Amino acid sequence: MKQDMQKHDYRLYSKRNVKLPLFHQPWWLDALASANGSSWDVALSRSNDGNIIAAWPYFRGLKLGMNISLSPVLGSYLGIWIDYPEENWKEETRQSYQNNIVKDLLPQLPEFYLMKQNFTPTFDNWKELYWAGYDQTTYYTYVLDNIKDHESVFAGFKSNLRNSIKKLGYTFSIGETNDLAVFYEINKKSWSVQDGKIPYTLDYLQKLDDALINNGNRYIRLIKDANNNIVAGAYIVRDNHTAYNLMLGTDPNHRHSRAAEILLWDVIQEMSQYVDRFDFEGSMIEGVSQFFKAFGGKQQPYSVISKSKNKWIGIVARLFAGKNF
Structure with missing residues (x-):
């Protein structure tokens, strides 16, 4: 009671x-x-x-x-x-x-x-x-503050990341989707590279997604190449102060295309309409940690x-x- x-x-x-x-x-x-x-x-x-x-x-x-x-x-x-x-x-x-x-x-x-x-x-x-x-x-984790200042945030990126975004950004198209199954497939491909099996089912994710939709707190964005192939996807959630990179997926065949980085930069700019802070939900896996570190965020314990x-x-x-x- x-x-x-x-x-x-x-x-x-x-x-x-x-x-x-x-x-x-x-x-x-x-x-x-x-x-x-x-x-x-x-x-x-x-x-x-x-x-x-x-x-x-x-x-x-x-x-x-x-x-x-x-x-x-x-x-x-x-x-x-x-x-x-x-x-x-x-x-x-x-x-x-x-x-x-x-x-x-x-x-x-x-x-x-x-x-x-x-x-x-x-x-x-x-x-x-x-x-x-x-x-x-x-x-x-890694956190970016004051994300409404796009110029300052972008200047904090690692130089080769900035150059890649400037050089390659126009070769991709980015859009929002409500198709959870499409995102799940690209997310699952990322897990196949890490430890082989994604730790949640589409049904599991659907229950969380329904709650997030009902409360207006989630965004799914996909990035496609010139042939209209989906090469990466981001599942972003937010509260009144912070946006969180809850899930990120990349086609293993496009890991070196910079598509995921280009997508995240687009997401950060989009989320700056609503919040001042972006949390990458960083990983202790060395490669993943280095990936997020390149965005110049503060290392947050x-x-x-x-x-x-x-x-x-x-x-x-x-x-x-x-x-x-």
Whole structure:
């Protein structure tokens, strides 16, 4: 009953708080849980007058009879989100505020045999979690700020990338589509080069896509060559502040054509109509990381937080820290 009330209050809170990130939105969590066959709950921290000041959504599922909490595939960031009431706090005040919130949230979590989440990059103080027995691994994404300033953003690109876009951009055509199956096929081709099998089905993706369409938060763009062949596709989602490169696919036969880079530059310019920030959702795979680095974004750390009752399962969780299940 208490969890039902928590979720009810959180849903109301989400409707009036424009700062809440996309990946913490209840409708997004609903879609992920439905696609993954799990459920979700939320721990809330409140001010003295009862207002929500922080939230920690988490998923619940059973594997081999064990109660676990793992973020579903395409879950991106989750973890603790804090609604700061002041912009210019002293650092000591800010850290104390964070610590008190974490101490308030921790007792609300169920006992999981294993819990693992990719925390939002805005959460940068996991000290209380460490003292509570959690493990942490630092991963990185790349982020572009002030994307409305196209000239400045483009100037920050690696020189050979700028030259390629200028030289080759006109040889491709770019357009938006609502055909999810077409995007899925080009996305699947990219996975065939990486580790052989895409980790989500078209049906799984369709459930997320339906939720994103209903909330006006997704864009699919394709780039074609002179022969009208689709050579790359980007699936972009956004909230009120940031656009995210949720999925990107390239035909392996065109990996060196610069089509994906040309497409992303087009996407960044398009998204600048709505937001000021673009998150590449970078990878720790060296080649993918270098690809995103060429766009000149800031390297942004984020924490993968985990805890296990079994040390061997905990070791496995850390080895696969960046993967969602």
